[in-house]
Amino acid sequence: MGDKYRFIGKATPRRDATEIVTGGTRYLNDIQMPDMLYGKVLRSPHPHALIKRIDKHQALALPGVKAVLTWEDVPDWRGGTPRHTRVLDRKVRFVGDAVALVAAATEGIAQEALGLIAVEYEVLPAVFDMEEALKPDAPQLYEEYPGNRVTPGMPFFGLNSLTEIVMGDVEQGFGQADVITEGQFGYENLPNPLPPEPPGAIALWEEPNRVTVWVSNQASYMDKITLYHVMNRHVETRSIGGPCGGSFGSKFMSWQVQSYAALLSRATGKPVKLILTKEEHLAVFTMRPASRMRAKVGMKKDGTVTAVEGTWLVDTGYYSMTTQAQVAVGCGEVQIMVRCPNWALQPVIVCTNRNASGIVRGFGGQELKCMLIPLLSLAMEKLAIDPFEFLKKNYVKPGDGYVWRDGNWYTYRGVDYAAAMEKGARTFGWKEKWKGWLKPTAINGATRRGVGVGVHGNADIGEDASEAYVRLHPDGTAMLFSCVTEHGTGQRSNFIKMVAEVLQLPLESVSLAPADSLINPYEFGPAGSRGTYAIGAAAIRAAEDAKGKLFELLAPLLKTRPEELDTADGIVFVKGNPEQKIPWRAMSIDRTITGFGRFEPDYTLSNCMMSFVEVEVDTETGKVTLLRVVNATDVGQVIDPPGLAGQLNGCLGSGGIDSAIFEETVLDRSTGHILNANLIDYKWRTFPELPTIDNVVMETPFPSHRFHAVGVGEIATSPGPSAILMAISNAIGTWLHAYPATPERVLAALGTLSHGEKKRGGA
């Protein structure tokens, strides 16, 4: 397909490639400034406590210490949704909550000063389980959230933001079912997206009310907006985004570390850098929400789902900024996966005394599917339905629809993904490997193989607004102004490609402005999979707008009308007669031409990823080995082949497939301490353990933008986890429903672990 384009669909080196391989890329922590101070955070050892007294005299007396701030010293800045969470509070709500901030000449001095701050706490009872937290006599985290229930709804999504799925008549639906299954399922192991670069910020305050923040975030423009609200809307905020050493969604929620740096800069008048340690990253920064569902589904013999009813409990930890959004999007995504006319699914977001949950690839839908697919599987088993056929049949088709995050109904107008799914199944050999429910694909002594399949899709590919400028220069070059940072997807290079394609300029002639909120227009950022369609559309429109203005300006010189003109390589020519031409220079050397492009949200398109997995289970040791993954998708048009492959291979990490095999954050539920907050005890996949991955990518043109493409990167992690549990269950011949499938759990499911935990979930 790539042939019809000069750049689109071709593998071209990333714009930042040389810097990356030579160590020249300047990530946040590589930035140095004259007179810069270093910030550190004193953190609570208690999961829930009132601060009675803080003595900071000794810390302030330490040479090199420039500021020590406690809740008594700072303005009432608040974040979260609603904005209830104070930047520093008199109350601490989890082990690791911020108690005091220190700025010093070196990190070492700041660290030493933390030990010199004396804090007296009144320890309060704490709660670590969402159902416990909902009980009437449970410890209360906030006055604003009675019963520890977080206010539902995401104001950013509008007044009718989706908070539940209620439609049709579930009683009638269950009446039509051939089989009804129910049970309790969980996805509660709190995998951490864990980008390699820890979160952090550098801030420079200028009196009376201006702050510049250097950030590491995939969506740096939004930091400006978030901080503006946090700082009570009277501080002029500027965010400067740079290369981001991974985010996977998580760094979107960096307002706290950014606020700490801003407060310390405000107190000292100097730039302050504050980078979290890896331990802080794992123990106090955000991770996936924990989910628990009690639900019931009705299914007909032909795989038609007649009703879904249940409760979805979401543990957001000690506060929520985006969990309501994850619930809204998750509720939308589940309708994309399962066509069903009758729903009564009630989410409840609960606060508990652990670190906050935040954004991770999969954004609510992965969590919900990790529970719902196992429940649907119980019904499929009773009806002997092949899960591949079920998922293919039930995935949204053109003309179907869903209630999306804003509470409105949208009719899907994209492609039918059945063809991509079929191709994936053929590549994987699904028909040969699928032997029926709870039946292994192969047995070899004590090892058994099993297969599983999952699916996920998101109508966020056209979510939120994007704006861009494209500026044309008389020397035949162009510059794109789009406030995006490079966080691993290669999108900064891809937007350059799109502009180069529209203007038919060599790639080297197109550049991209730094992700500085001062010079760029509004940009929600590459969240979800919106980069290709939403951000791309704004860039394309800006380039087209600029090109139109160029033609208007030069048409009289060529004695023709603008519609008759085209351009390539900095030359404007008459379409029918390329010899009649004029260089861009003719616009005059004292002129530039600026085009503007805006993308308005569009929820009528969804992406899709189906993942097939094959595992081998050692029934003696309980060890699960992932042998093979096939990801199948249709992206309309590939923009950059290697970049896409990288995103799809990402299915393993960042809280994806491996969250079903070995990844988890271990929370001590008596003390609130996280027990594996380091990269030795937090398990991650190494090179020798790589499975085979095949990515099946179809290119059926989408009615999206000029290049008919849609994004897909975010969702690669999402179909895998439930597919893994399905594959293990099939391999061992009995249901396994707890994430991750550690050897103990596998042996317990097999009944060969004497003191192991009991099998959980299932009807």
Place this chain on the structure above:
Amino acid sequence: MHGQAIEKNNMLHLTVNGKRYALEQGSRSDQVAPEHTLAYTLRETLGLTGTKVSCDEGACGACTVIMDGKTILSCMTLTIECDGNSITTIEGLSDPTTKKLDPLQQAFIDHTAFQCGFCTPGMIMSAKALLRENPAPTEEEVKEALAGNFCRCISHYHVVKAVMAASVKSR
């Protein structure tokens, strides 16, 4: 590691990417304190920020540099233990005068063997040490040599291809 702890007030000599540095011991920002790790000295004192620190506890390989031919984790090595040693960092792989990239770096570009790129300097240094010892490794040997390098974006597959491509060239 054959460096020795230096005595107070002694100068500390390091060769980094062929350039010799004489550093004083002390607590000023241009000096080396006893608790400074090599990663800290490289990044903060010498301004060589190409070496990345992710875990700062010896678990992820992001800070890998080559010292006297062998990879070390610079976050787990005290600078004062490196007196007299010769260190190569990611900044030292390309030709100092022509700026021509090392074939391994070029292979990483050609195979887009990175996504966010934060793990990349460590990956390249680990792979470089492997290729110096074993110019024609098998895929399994490449994977084994990189087993200590954490990559969250899952660029592993492209990295293996890049290293194999560079090895073929160096045969």
